[in-house]
Amino acid sequence: MTHPTGDRLEAYSDGSLREADRSAVASHMAHCSQCRAEVEDRRAVLAALSALPRFAPRTGFADRVMARVRIPEPWHAWAGALVARLMPRTTPGWAFAAAVLSVPMLFVGGFAAWLLSKSYVTAHGLWVYATDRFAEGANQVTTGAVSRALQSDVSAWLVAALTGLFDSAGSRGVGAIAIAGGLVVMLSAWILYRYLFRSPARSTTHVTYSF
C-alpha cells in the first residue's frame, strides 16, 4: 500500500488540500490506521497552537506608551494655543492690555476726527488720497520715497506742530513730556510682560508642625 506523502497529510490536516486530492487521501485513511494516527497527531498540534493564550502586559501599558508619544497637532489647535497664550490671565491684565492697545487707536481716531472736521475734507477724499499715496509710495519706494514723504503736507504739518510745541512749552516742557511718554511706554511694557507673557506668581505658605 502506498501512503500519501507527509506534505499531503499536512495539507489534509489543515484543510488546505484541493478537493480531488482530499477525497483520495480520505479514502486511503479509511483503510490505513497509520495515516489516520498521523493526521490526528497533526490536528492535535494545530488545535494546541490555536488554543495558545494571548498574554497581557502590566496595567498602565497604554499610559506608559502615550507618555512618550508625540501627538501631531492640527494647525487650528496650534493657532488656538497661541491665542490662548497671548490672552491676559487676570482682570487687571485685561484692563491694562485694553488701555495700552487703545492708545494708538485713540491717536488714529482723533487724527481722523480732526481731519473730517474740516469742511474741505471728506471720507471719500481721504480714501482716494490714501490709496493714491500708497500706490505712489509703492512705485517709488526705491527712488527717494523717504525724501518725498518728508516734503509732503503731512510732514510739514508735523514739523510745524512740533515747532509750535517748542515755542509754547520751551525745551524743558518738551523734555518733561518726552520723559513722561518714556515712562508710560516702559510701564506699559512691564504690564504686558507681567500679565500677558508670565504666569501669575503663586504665593505658597509652608507650615511645619512639630509634635
Added chain:
Amino acid sequence: MEYDKLSDQEVVERARRGREAAFRELIRRYERPVFSLIYRLVRDRERAEDLSQDTFIKVLNAIDRYDPAFKFSSWIFKIAHNTALDELRRKQPDTLSIHGSPHAATADELEATVLTPASTEETPEDFASSREIGTHIEGAIATLRAEYRTAILLCHVEGRPYEEVAQIMDVPLGTVKTYIHRARNELRKQLAHLRI
C-alpha cells in the same frame, strides 16, 4: 465616538489628525498580540514589556509615515518582529516557563514573571488542564528557531495568512511555507510522547 467600530485604517486616519483617543484605540487593539509575540520570542517579561513599549512608540511616533497601501497589522507586527530580533541578536534568551522565570531570586520576582493569559473565561479545571498542555506546547515552541517561532505564532496564534506573514518577516511566500511546515513537524515530534 465609538472607535471600536472603525477599521484600522480609519483609526489611523484619526490619529494622524491628532486625536489621542485614536492612539489609545490602536494600543488597545494591538497591545496583547504584540506583547504575546515579543514575549514568546524573547522569553522574558520585563524585556518583552520594554520592547513592546518601544514598538508602539516607534509606530505611533511615525504614524505620519505609515503607508495605507499596507495593512496596519502587518506594519506593527513587522516592527515588533524586527525589534525582538535585534534584542535576540544582542542577548541570549532565557528558557521559557509559564511558572515564572528560572532566574527569579525572590517569590515576588517569580510571581511577576509568571505568564498571565489575557483570557479569564476558562473554568479552574479547564485552566489547570490547558495550563498543563500549555506548558508543553510553550516549551516546545521555545526550542524552535526564532524564524520558525515567528512564523508559527503569527500564523496560528494571530491567524495571519501566509502572504501577510511573508510581508511581516520580509521573506518570500515559499520560505514562510517552509518555516511553518518544519515548525509543525518539530512540534509534532516533541509533543508525540503526550499523545495530545
